[in-house]
Amino acid sequence: MSNEKLDSLRDELDQVNMEILSLINRRGELVKETAKAKVNQGPDKKYDPVREHQMLEKLKNHNEGPFQDATIIHLFKEIFKAGLELQEKDYSKEMLV
């Protein structure tokens, strides 16, 4: 395969990286909004294992590969954890006001 082909694949990879970046940050904004919507339920309600389980099940059901379910679950658990940290940071800020 030519170097041109390799360059074109790398350009496409960069493009997909940027789209994933944009969606992860969009997800972060939605998580923050969701946390605000749940604010009356108290800080211990930010982590919702039932909801997380539901999201992971949906992801497994829609996973068409090439990544295996276990890899997808691992990656999304990291994404969920980052979202949770974002909420906790926001909550700490609120407590300081």
Added chain:
Amino acid sequence: MSNEKLDSLRDELDQVNMEILSLINRRGELVKETAKAKVNQGPDKKYDPVREHQMLEKLKNHNEGPFQDATIIHLFKEIFKAGLELQEKDYSKEMLV
């Protein structure tokens, strides 16, 4: 905020999850194609630290938050690692043929 608002945010989160899933798998396909394009360079060329550094720099430059650069770097390193594992699995299969 009403429960309707919360439900609507959760629907949107599910939608974004599916879009991220789809892009992560699209990325996996591109990584496999890239590995094929590099096949003459040998198996030790699958991990390319210079290329990884370039991708991470681009991601940092395009990161508009709410996630901090460190979080984005962490998540993408996990995504890259998964891609590398995918290539290694493919290479092992080739060796068995």
